[in-house]
Amino acid sequence: MSAYGVDPCEKCEEMMQDYLDRELTEAEMRTAESHLDTCSYCRRRYRFEVSLRRYIRTAASEQMPVELKAKLAALRIELQ
Amino acid sequence: MSEPTSAQTRRLAEEARDRVRFEEEALELSDQVYRVARHLVGSREAAEELVQETYVRAFRSWQQYTPGTNLRAWLLRILTNLNIDRGRRQQRAPQTTSLDEKGDYYLYDKLEEREGGPLDEERVIERLSQDSIVDALAHVPHDFRDVLVLVDIGEFSYADTAQILDIPIGTVMSRLHRARRILKGELAEEVAK
Numbered sequence: 719m720s721a722y723g724v725d726p727c728e729k730c731e732e733m734m735q736d737y738l739d740r741e742l743t744e745a746e747m748r749t750a751e752s753h754l755d756t757c758s759y760c761r762r763r764y765r766f767e768v769s770l771r772r773y774i775r776t777a778a779s780e781q782m783p784v785e786l787k788a789k790l791a792a793l794r795i796e797l798q
Numbered sequence: 799m800s801e802p803t804s805a806q807t808r809r810l811a812e813e814a815r816d817r818v819r820f821e822e823e824a825l826e827l828s829d830q831v832y833r834v835a836r837h838l839v840g841s842r843e844a845a846e847e848l849v850q851e852t853y854v855r856a857f858r859s860w861q862q863y864t865p866g867t868n869l870r871a872w873l874l875r876i877l878t879n880l881n882i883d884r885g886r887r888q889q890r891a892p893q894t895t896s897l898d899e900k901g902d903y904y905l906y907d908k909l910e911e912r913e914g915g916p917l918d919e920e921r922v923i924e925r926l927s928q929d930s931i932v933d934a935l936a937h938v939p940h941d942f943r944d945v946l947v948l949v950d951i952g953e954f955s956y957a958d959t960a961q962i963l964d965i966p967i968g969t970v971m972s973r974l975h976r977a978r979r980i981l982k983g984e985l986a987e988e989v990a991k
Contacts, residue, residue: 731901765919766917766923778836778951779833790849
């Protein structure tokens, strides 16, 4: 049995979001990485989470309208 | 009126230079500020208005910004405060019991079930349309969405997000985890249609 205790995959699922956010401690990162190295079930889900986050970021990114940019630049002058 | 001394003149010149530098740096960040604003409020028009108000406030109170600190977080703090002040969001405690919340792997498992085997992650994700992502985000309740948008779209750390929203870091983490689960639950419903 690994350092995770009775259910390493359940523990890995719990840590996954913080792992992806790089918010785990060094020791926790190592524990998560060693599990992902050996568990294809969690590794597939990890890769999916990475792709999903990237996709959400891209899909939700909307260009700022050019007119708004011009309005913001004009505020500098108006407020002086 | 007496003539300003050379020290006063120098100070005024320095202040003018600092102000211009602040304004230029703030304007360079406007795309990133808009990207976050767009998903904090319901419509494009409301987002544009909110960003303009943020910059009016920022340009007026530029001297309150400490050079060398995170200007993007400072601007977002103004923006989220204005968003709350203007009552564009409901002032209520986060819902804690009625959300239809699934596990972290729920979306993956749903998609795998549909595919009938292990997923090609990139290929299957591309089946989610841009609109479905935007709609799913809009369905996440405000308190959770604020955190999700700042971390996952604005790319702020937990600590910066806590500071921007003036909430404890533990609250950022718990809301973020729940927000992502809610979002994935919404997307799973979308792909099941």
